[in-house]
Amino acid sequence: MAVEMVRFKNIGLRGVTVADTKISYIDGENGVLIYRGYRIEELAERSTFMETAFLLLNGRLPDKSQLERFEERVLQARELPGFILESMEKFPRRTDPMDVLESCVPMLAMADPELSDDSREANVRKAIRLIARIPATIAAWNRIRNGQKPLPPESALSHAANFLWQLSGQKPTEEIARDLDICLVLHADHTFNASTFACREVVSTNAHMYAGVAAGVGALSGSLHGGANERVMKMLLQVESELASVDDVGPWVKNTIDSGRKIMGMGHAVYKTFDPRAKILKEMSRRLTREAGHPEWYEYLVKIEEEGIKEFSARGKPGINTNVDFYSGSVYSAMGIPVDIMTPIFAISRISGWCAHIIEEKFAEAQEKPALYRPEAEYVGNYCGAVGCAYESMDARG
Numbered sequence: 206m207a208v209e210m211v212r213f214k215n216i217g218l219r220g221v222t223v224a225d226t227k228i229s230y231i232d233g234e235n236g237v238l239i240y241r242g243y244r245i246e247e248l249a250e251r252s253t254f255m256e257t258a259f260l261l262l263n264g265r266l267p268d269k270s271q272l273e274r275f276e277e278r279v280l281q282a283r284e285l286p287g288f289i290l291e292s293m294e295k296f297p298r299r300t301d302p303m304d305v306l307e308s309c310v311p312m313l314a315m316a317d318p319e320l321s322d323d324s325r326e327a328n329v330r331k332a333i334r335l336i337a338r339i340p341a342t343i344a345a346w347n348r349i350r351n352g353q354k355p356l357p358p359e360s361a362l363s364h365a366a367n368f369l370w371q372l373s374g375q376k377p378t379e380e381i382a383r384d385l386d387i388c389l390v391l392h393a394d395h396t397f398n399a400s401t402f403a404c405r406e407v408v409s410t411n412a413h414m415y416a417g418v419a420a421g422v423g424a425l426s427g428s429l430h431g432g433a434n435e436r437v438m439k440m441l442l443q444v445e446s447e448l449a450s451v452d453d454v455g456p457w458v459k460n461t462i463d464s465g466r467k468i469m470g471m472g473h474a475v476y477k478t479f480d481p482r483a484k485i486l487k488e489m490s491r492r493l494t495r496e497a498g499h500p501e502w503y504e505y506l507v508k509i510e511e512e513g514i515k516e517f518s519a520r521g522k523p524g525i526n527t528n529v530d531f532y533s534g535s536v537y538s539a540m541g542i543p544v545d546i547m548t549p550i551f552a553i554s555r556i557s558g559w560c561a562h563i564i565e566e567k568f569a570e571a572q573e574k575p576a577l578y579r580p581e582a583e584y585v586g587n588y589c590g591a592v593g594c595a596y597e598s599m600d601a602r603g
């Protein structure tokens with residue numbers, strides 16, 4: 206009797222709950238994102254990235270002295286070990302910053318004096334070092350690849366301002382530093398997305414935090430995940446150069462979808478309505494692109510968004526809206542940040558969420574998560590029964 210199988214019901218683990226988490230929650234139907242119970246809109250307006258990172262790692266908002274101590278510890282950890290800078294000097298100059306980051310995370314592990322201590326307290330200290338050193342790594346690489354010397358951190362500057370200073374050698378205005386800080390708050394966590402799940406999957410084997418983070422960086426680099434923001438910016442620049450005016454955006458959107466290409470920055474695996482982060486970034490993009498002398502970037506983006514939503518609805522796919530990556534590229538470009546540093550900025554923020562999830566993964570109660578993630582796959586390859594296929598000698602192979 207033939208066995209009928211319902212295959213790929215949950216392809217890509219969509220809709221499958223694999224663990225409990227207390228860190229963040231998305232209501233994809235209603236466009237809601239919360240970190241540890243707090244709405245993203247309120248955190249973006251009233252919190253800072255340092256406070257949000259503390260919240261994600263510790264499960265509660267800090268009081269004044271706890272926040273000051275946390276900020277001081279991040280500040281103290283900003284300096285990169287010399288051997289990492291020396292290694293970077295030997296990297297090919299054209300290396301993508303995400304590849305540099307992915308290679309440097311294990312080097313940060315080598316430099317960690319507490320690597321073999323897997324206690325909760327030691328993991329929180331490792332998280333603080335990673336939060337401090339990921340921006341330093343990216344900024345140093347940007348200098349080195351341009352033939353410049355990496356800059357030492359500036360203790361008077363906030364986390365976001367210091368990154369912009371170490372990246373470009375220019376101290377940003379307070380407004381720009383605050384805008385970047387808000388972007389970091391917005392990107393800090395997003396439940397079991399691809400990179401966070403990669404981190405958790407790796408440390409579920411008892412691997413250390415840095416092994417998990419290296420996997421997270423790799424997952425984030427892909428164009429369907431964190432890599433989308435720079436692809437949106439490339440798409441925007443291409444549209445701007447190829448189209449005569451925004452009036453041509455409608456046919457361009459139709460043609461892009463017809464030819465099977467993606468409108469970058471639209472659609473989401475979980476949100477089936479607006480992404481609350483995109484709303485905040487949209488307003489920031491409107492303001493910053495105007496200030497930077499590129500109001501047309503915003504105009505093109507708004508038109509692509511409008512035409513995209515209309516077109517997807519007409520094709521029976523009404524839930525496809527703009528996501529977090531759609532407006533962030535124009536925001537970073539307006540700040541003067543190079544296109545290939547946009548995905549690394551995602552990592553500068555998401556490191557806080559990754560570390561919170563890694564700690565949760567390592568210390569959750571047994572009933573809250575599996576000891577080790579181990580999904581099944583449907584085998585659809587050659588099969589010759591239990592005896593196996595006949596192994597032919599080299600001469601006999603056609």
Ligand SMILES: CC(C)(COP(=O)(O)OP(=O)(O)OC[C@H]1O[C@@H](n2cnc3c(N)ncnc32)[C@H](O)[C@@H]1OP(=O)(O)O)[C@@H](O)C(=O)NCCC(=O)NCCS
Pocket residue numbers: 428429430431433462466467468469470471472473474475522525528529530
């Ligand atoms: C994020 C993404 C991978 C989600 O994929 P998904 O969950 O499979 O998306 P959906 O199930 O909503 O897609 C349904 C259909 O819409 C299409 N679709 C989704 N997003 C699209 C986009 N941005 N452009 C064109 N078509 C899109 C899919 O190809 C699919 O078409 P099909 O049914 O004919 O095969 C997808 O929307 C995408 O690739 N977006 C562009 C990249 C991006 O912005 N990534 C950042 C995410 S934060």
